Amino acid sequence: MPSGSAIRGTRVGSGPMKPSERGEPAPRRPVSYWCVNGHSVEIRLAADAPIPATWECPHCGQPAGQDPQNPPGRERSQPYKSHLAYVKERRSDADGEALLDEALAALRRRRGEL
Incomplete structure (x- = not known):
């Protein structure tokens, strides 16, 4: 059964067989x-x-x-940070309070407490 491939007898990615065909590096x-x-x-x-x-x-x-007498110092590994630590980097305490108040107000509206 013909495969319809125009390239026969080679595989994809194969290089030239002779060193003279490779060219100069x-x-x-x-x-x-x-x-x-x-x-x-x-x-x-x-x-x-x-x-x-x-x-x-x-x-x-x-x-x-590149200087064998003065190589760069050791890299310090970053300590593990929790999700809360990353959130605290992005938000201030005032932002957190505002978001909490907004979420509590929405919850109370759904429950019909307001």
Whole structure:
């Protein structure tokens, strides 16, 4: 049964078979980074790409810098915040009181208490 595909004998995403058909790779340069735990990582960037000031260490996840004698400090993890803590960041106590009064008034109207 014919599938109707115009491309036969290849699969989607397959690359060229011969190295000569691939073309020349873009010029690259090595950049080294060190983290506070003493890990070293070397990445290769395009020659014309800007060099990032920090890079995440693949071993421990800490930020790594280009100066091996003075690597960036450890990242502090954010403490767990509850839903109420996030609400309190967005609303003041006066806003909370106004919303509570409005909700209680609506509840009392539905019950016929007012």
